[in-house]
Amino acid sequence: MGKRALITGITGQDGSYLAEFLLEKGYEVHGIKRRASSFNTQRIDHIYQDPHSHHAYLKLHYGDLSDTSNLTRIVREVEPDEVYNLGAQSHVAVSFEAPEYTADVDAIGTLRLLEAIRFLGLEKKTRFYQASTSELYGLVQEIPQRETTPFYPRSPYAVAKLYAYWITVNYREAYGMYACNGVLFNHESPRRGETFVTRKVTRGLANIAQGLEYCLYMGNIDSLRDWGHAKDYVRMQWMMLQQDHAEDFVIATGVQYSVREFITWSAAHLGITLRFEGQGVDEVGIVEKIEGEDAPALSVGDVIVRIDSRYFRPAEVETLLGDPSKAKEKLGWIPEISVKEMCAEMVAEDLRTAKRHALLKVHGFELPVAIET
């Protein structure tokens, strides 16, 4: 019989790719989904299996990382070989608005899950993966950042994840659990949440090109990030749980670009040459040239990017660049998809959706397009 995995955050970007990956490996996959007032399983609907079937290898449980008894009951029912704790309030800017909730879910939620495993006597059976983050490095202490770089978190999200990081290490040392942290740098995909910067850009520009939106309002576009593809990164999450000993690893590409560069590439994939003018909050992105047929709604000279101070954070992480040498040497992990390939994939996917919406609009069936407020 195959192994059993339990994934918190299965409805999120990483959870959906990891569930696919584990199903392909023959795992029985259990996921925790939150109750919401409307469907929230779009990212995993394509792998849904009828729970009435005796051959269902994907099973969903209602639950929440803020609910101890719920987590304990699910762990008892599933008795997982591997737990992937991907569930989190994962938006850095939102964590400044909801710091206590973020701490409860991201920090104490991790403790609840570890305690459930220990309380049920599964600490020698169940392997535990914690979704740690490059946000732990925060205010730069060393470039590039590696496993030994000191942490300096810069947001309630990062501080909560710092607790989760150390409680994972502590349960490994105190109880001999196979528990490890993947310190993952930013990773994206067409399934990325719409309010994270890459997806906001690819989706926003595709909509603008098709006449569904008029301007992209951005925060700090000088920010530097080390972006990889989520598919590469979930493979690594699984690899980390297949070793002889639990260890923590940095997962990154080792290459860094600015948000401005990501905007420029995304525009180029739509046939738009963008020119930036002005400085600080007065900087704008202007259409300089249009090639091809993907941007019928635009003309040369249109201003399609503006800076809006509401998207600046009270404390910013200006630069992140990871050193994945340990993962490469010890696990043989190498990212297969470059950031530019990923950008092209994201734009193509968002353009397909925008074209569908534009076609409906032409025929009088306009659907509202959600925009970040």
Ligand code: NDP
């Ligand atoms: P997403 O925001 O796409 O997914 C987060 C998941 O957590 C969703 O399934 C969400 O459910 C679920 N969730 C949120 N709150 C709760 C809660 N209270 N109880 C249970 N589940 C909850 O994140 P990603 O997939 O991008 O990231 C996965 C993990 O990796 C997160 O922990 C994130 O902090 C971390 N991480 C991500 C990086 C990245 O670049 N993507 C880099 C480093 C770390 P719902 O769908 O209902 O909202």
Ligand code: GDR
């Ligand atoms: P980050 O990702 O905060 O690094 O956290 P995000 O994509 O939100 O921001 C990256 C950088 O872009 C700047 N930025 C903007 N960001 C957003 N969201 N919206 C904007 O309009 C905008 N303009 C500029 C930000 O200031 C920032 O510097 C992500 C999350 O997935 C975390 O869960 C994860 O832990 C880290 O990556 C690694």
